Amino acid sequence: MMAKHRYSFFLGCVIPNRLPQIEAATRLVAPKLDIELVEMKGASCCPAPGVIKSFDKETWLAIVARNIALAEENGLDILVLCNGCYGTLIAGVHDLKDPETRARVNKILKGTGHQIKGTVTTKHLAEVLYMDIGMEAIEETIIRPIEARCAIHVGCHLLKPSDIRPWGVVEDFTVIDELVELLGATSVDYKLKDMCCGAGGGLRSAVLDVSLDMAREKFEAMTQAKVDCLVNVCNFCHLQFDVGQVQVNKEFGTDYQIPVLYYTQLLGLAQGFTPKEMGLDKHYISVEPFLEKIGMSV
Amino acid sequence: MTFVLNRRIINGSKIDSELAEDMVKAGLDRIRSCIQCGTCTGACPSGRRTAMRTRQLIRKALLGFRDEVLSDPDLWVCTTCGTCTERCPRKIDVTEAILYLRNLACQEGYMRPEHRGVSVKLIETGHAVPIDDEKWSKMREDLGLSPLPPTVHSYPKAVKEIQHIIKKTGFDKLINYKEGKNDGKT
Numbered sequence: 001m002m003a004k005h006r007y008s009f010f011l012g013c014v015i016p017n018r019l020p021q022i023e024a025a026t027r028l029v030a031p032k033l034d035i036e037l038v039e040m041k042g043a044s045c046c047p048a049p050g051v052i053k054s055f056d057k058e059t060w061l062a063i064v065a066r067n068i069a070l071a072e073e074n075g076l077d078i079l080v081l082c083n084g085c086y087g088t089l090i091a092g093v094h095d096l097k098d099p100e101t102r103a104r105v106n107k108i109l110k111g112t113g114h115q116i117k118g119t120v121t122t123k124h125l126a127e128v129l130y131m132d133i134g135m136e137a138i139e140e141t142i143i144r145p146i147e148a149r150c151a152i153h154v155g156c157h158l159l160k161p162s163d164i165r166p167w168g169v170v171e172d173f174t175v176i177d178e179l180v181e182l183l184g185a186t187s188v189d190y191k192l193k194d195m196c197c198g199a200g201g202g203l204r205s206a207v208l209d210v211s212l213d214m215a216r217e218k219f220e221a222m223t224q225a226k227v228d229c230l231v232n233v234c235n236f237c238h239l240q241f242d243v244g245q246v247q248v249n250k251e252f253g254t255d256y257q258i259p260v261l262y263y264t265q266l267l268g269l270a271q272g273f274t275p276k277e278m279g280l281d282k283h284y285i286s287v288e289p290f291l292e293k294i295g296m297s298v
Numbered sequence: 299m300t301f302v303l304n305r306r307i308i309n310g311s312k313i314d315s316e317l318a319e320d321m322v323k324a325g326l327d328r329i330r331s332c333i334q335c336g337t338c339t340g341a342c343p344s345g346r347r348t349a350m351r352t353r354q355l356i357r358k359a360l361l362g363f364r365d366e367v368l369s370d371p372d373l374w375v376c377t378t379c380g381t382c383t384e385r386c387p388r389k390i391d392v393t394e395a396i397l398y399l400r401n402l403a404c405q406e407g408y409m410r411p412e413h414r415g416v417s418v419k420l421i422e423t424g425h426a427v428p429i430d431d432e433k434w435s436k437m438r439e440d441l442g443l444s445p446l447p448p449t450v451h452s453y454p455k456a457v458k459e460i461q462h463i464i465k466k467t468g469f470d471k472l473i474n475y476k477e478g479k480n481d482g483k484t
Contacts, residue, residue, distance in 0.1 A: 011447055016429075016447030017427050017428055039448045042456030042459070043456075047426060052417070054400040056401060056404065056467065057397065059463070059467040066460075066463065108467060156379040156380055170384050196377050199377070201374075201376050201378040202374065202412075203375065203377050206410040206413055210348055214343055214347070
């Protein structure tokens, strides 16, 4: 039987090629929520808004158009796990609504076998969970509540620019807090909760000292707030917090040890999957202290 | 006491009087309404720890200090978080303005080698962050996933499509890409 909720599943680069644990966790939790993830065969880099869009907007737009065209060929809206990909895809959908822009980009796409029509939209995982699936349906899948203190990091491009986002708010955004608390956890307030992780805009690749300094400030605030883990909904933020935490400790002589979980990994634990199934043994900062706190181990 | 007032003379030949108009034409239609209030600078998480002053970048661009703004390394410490855009009381899309200036900077040849490296990977594989070591495929298999994801990595024809787009937009020329002659450094 066909699943109730079907989406074109956009993977991007970092998830399949660096953090496949997030891909694995998401593929396992989706069927429990009656979600079918339909592959976007041959999808490329979104391309990244902080780098490729910074270098040449027209190239960025043409490549995002090709990705959107793949979803149109599936006949299904896009589900995306990364805030960066989300930023690119939602801006692409928006920019390509303009018939003149679409005609110009379709000229570039000529010869690729794809054309863009403007028939699908892009949804972030958070939007799919909160608006399409709904809190009640998610709650029904929970068999093992997670009692832990979590620092939520929302990430910039989930919310901004707000004029082409579905939320209606930028500050006091509580959707991720609600999704985390639904699992039995507590969302703990901390200083600079809304601040950027520092990875975007090409900083993590080319201006690493500034990038890590931003993450360091967040680690300090989370440590002071005595959290058991950090929960995010963007793999690029995730990479910055997990891999970057090791780098921060090396660069600044600190010893932050905050386990970093992507939301679907936390959801999977609550649905009864094992830490190994959620790929928690693949992390750079040990997740063991968090698991111990909730009565599990890798 | 006598003192001399040193006035900074703006050399007319160095001014690009078209720059502001070009920004308007590129869709930054509110850029000229900037009142230099500095809300963007105050909102900026990068500006809090670097010399980057968003307000100053916008002012320089509006005055036509083209070379000065395009060669400014501070143009590249913006994380594109978008807070300035949200808080601008004149509703200027400040982040998009920075991206526009970055595009021009690249055309002038101001590009970080790391960023060129990311672009080379995109051209050669279709991924800005590709599987370039078998340890990533092993990690995927360990998790019960296919060794290669169903992306460009599984479809050589798709990589050709990306390269087709890149040749058409001239991105290969922009980053001075020469087939088979790249160090692949990131």
